[in-house]
Amino acid sequence: MKWVNHVAIAGSAAAVWRPELVPVAVLGSTAPDWMEWGLQLLGRRVKHRTVTHYVSSWAFGLAFGLLVWDWHYALTAFAAGGLSHVLCDALTVQGVPLGWWSDRRFHLFGGRFRTGQMGEYWFAGGFVLVCFGVAMLTRHWGGEYSPFFFDWAEYYKEGLIDAAEWKANRFRWL
Numbered sequence: 001m002k003w004v005n006h007v008a009i010a011g012s013a014a015a016v017w018r019p020e021l022v023p024v025a026v027l028g029s030t031a032p033d034w035m036e037w038g039l040q041l042l043g044r045r046v047k048h049r050t051v052t053h054y055v056s057s058w059a060f061g062l063a064f065g066l067l068v069w070d071w072h073y074a075l076t077a078f079a080a081g082g083l084s085h086v087l088c089d090a091l092t093v094q095g096v097p098l099g100w101w102s103d104r105r106f107h108l109f110g111g112r113f114r115t116g117q118m119g120e121y122w123f124a125g126g127f128v129l130v131c132f133g134v135a136m137l138t139r140h141w142g143g144e145y146s147p148f149f150f151d152w153a154e155y156y157k158e159g160l161i162d163a164a165e166w167k168a169n170r171f172r173w174l
């Protein structure tokens with residue numbers, strides 16, 4: 001899957017969960033690929049979508065972050081980003097390995113997508129829309145954070161901006 005789609009998916013999921021973690025999640029969502037370059041720089045030959053694309057290691061990282069140790073959710077966000085990457089790659093024909101014990105490729109939903117074709121863009125676009133919808137709902141149903149919006153009315157109440165600024169910006173949400 002293309003980076004732009006990996007980034008869109010992990011970024012919008014993080015935006016709904018914890019907006020401040022978007023950069024970490026985005027970093028994680030591209031990690032399985034840039035880690036391959038890193039290993040190559042260290043002189044190791046890595047085939048694409050092998051060691052850095054094990055579903056099991058990213059799932060383990062996520063579980064570790066959630067259950068054992070983390071620092072401001074950074075590990076969790078990074079591992080969740082990486083897991084989203086390998087799961088999205090599992091939607092493509094090439095698939096990903098589950099772990100070091102197996103050469104078999106793991107596919108989700110039959111692995112129909114071909115990297116770079118429209119399917120993955122539709123998928124990523126749909127995912128972003130769902131996140132956007134969730135963000136709207138949590139905002140209207142009493143959520144105190146608003147990942148996709150700047151809450152101008154709230155800033156106004158807190159005296160951060162003056163009335164003119166609020167008037168100018170109250171319909172500008174993005």
Ligand SMILES: [Zn+2]
Pocket residue numbers: 001032033049053085089
């Ligand atoms: Zn990849």
